[in-house]
Amino acid sequence: MTAPAGFNPKAFRDALSTFTTGVTIITTRSGDGEPVGITANSFNSVSLNPPLVLWSLAKSAFSLAAFTENKHWNVHVLSVEQEALSGRFASRGEDKFSGLALDEGINDVPLLPTCTARFQCRTSFMYEGGDHIIFVGEVLGFDKSELPPLAFQSGQYALAARKPREGVRLSLEEPLECSYTEDLLGYLAGRAHYQLVAALQTLLKSHKLDEHAFFVLSVLSIKDKLTLEEINRFVSYTGREANLSLLAFLEKQGYIVAEEIDGQRRFILTAEGREISLEQIALAKAIEEEVTEKLGPGDAQALKILLKRLIKATDPGVPDLWSAPEQPVSTAI
Ligand SMILES: Cc1cc2nc3c(=O)[nH]c(=O)nc-3n(C[C@H](O)[C@H](O)[C@H](O)COP(=O)(O)O)c2cc1C
Structure with a gap:
């Protein structure tokens, strides 16, 4: 069988790659007992009764x-946390299992831990499939976790977010050009922000703080000994600058102290300031857990990744708060 005249393999591959799949690693053991494994997204279900699955391997x-x-092989449906492992098993390296802990599987076939699902199989049929061999396997055992699966789409790793039927309101009429719709990104981002922060406000008020003052304390809990100007580099994206009277207020409350360091007035969190920051962050984490429960862990993770992309796309140049502090250049020989 040959390709039809004018057939464009790249265009064919591009068209095939629009079919979104999961990502698996399929393992076995070679005749001399060495563990063998490959990344494959050709995995698919075939039959429920008897339980059969298939995948194809390049010749x-x-x-x-x-x-x-x-005849024995294990299919591991990878979780979103296992992208690096997918890369490792997609390479032709011979040391793919180095440093990996393995669970015990049927017939001593390598069984990788912490996957979304695993199927332990035995070959029932092998078919010629052009430049691939198609393996159809009977499923002898399987397990499943709650870890969200890794997806693959158009040659890139992706996340599968659910698209609920309910709650998607479709307007039959064309919206007015200047209409304020519920699909406006600014509205969605703003409303999500305020609804999330509302739950933190009560605690903030009990510490006589507002959201802005809390931002300043949060920055100081990550990067200490900052000047007013440096603090503002991290918080001015909110549209509000910190000023000396806000810092004086925080000092009076006992949350920060000012110190003269190298001729500059620098601000440091006190033990009390650190404690309320931690309390606030603990509450923020508890709220996140509640939301994750409602959205599902996969969607919560997809949402975070999309928010990070949105933040990057709209970044006015805020320095990286979480980057390691600059090391002083050593002049010692
Ligand atoms: C997401 C992804 C899916 C893949 N799916 C398959 C597949 O279904 N079948 C296949 O033969 N190779 C597939 N590959 C390529 C193999 O993983 C790659 O060629 C690997 O080097 C083969 O290992 P080996 O040569 O050590 O057997 C895939 C690669 C990636 C990144």
């Missing part, structure tokens, strides 16, 4: 002999 793969000789 050019290093691991072809191992998979054709050993």
Whole structure:
């Protein structure tokens, strides 16, 4: 069988890659007992009764002999945390299992831990499939976790976010050009922010703080000994600058102290300031857990990734608060 005239393999591959899949690692053991594994997204379900699955392996793969000789193999549906592992098993390296802890599987076939799902299989049929061999396997055992699965779409790793039927309101009429709609990104981001922060306000008020003062304390809890100007580099994206009277207020409350360091007035969190910061962050984490429960862990993770992309796309140049402090340049020889 040959490709039809004018067939464009790249365009064919591009069209195929629009079909979003999960990502698996399929493992076996070679004749001499070495662990063998490959990243594959050709995995699919075939039959429920009897339980059968399939996947296809390139005839050019290093691991072809191992998979054709050993009837036992394990399919690992990877979680979003296992992207690096997918990369490792997609390389032709021979040391793919180095440093990996393994669970005990049927017939001593390598079984990787902390996956979204795992299927332990035995080859029922092998078919010729052009430049691939198609393996159909009977499922002898399987397990599943709550970890969100890694997805693959158009040649890139992706996240699968659910698209609920309810709550998607479709307007039959064309919206007015200047209308304020519920789909406006600014509205969605703003409303989500205020609804999340509302739960923190009560605690803030009990410490006589507002959101802005709390931002300043949070910055100082991560980077200490900042000048007013440096603090503002981190908080002015909110549209409000910290000023000396706010810092004096925080000092009076006993949350920060000022020190003269190298001729500059620098601000440091007191033990009390650190404690209320931690209390606030603990509450923020508890709220996050509640929201994650409602959204599901996969969607919560997808949301965070999209928010990070939104922040990057709209970044006015805020320095990285979480970057390691600059090391003084050593002049010692
Ligand atoms: C997301 C992804 C999916 C892949 N799916 C398959 C597949 O289904 N079948 C296949 O033969 N190779 C697939 N590959 C490529 C193999 O993982 C890669 O060629 C690997 O080097 C083969 O290992 P080996 O040569 O050591 O056997 C995939 C790679 C990636 C990154």
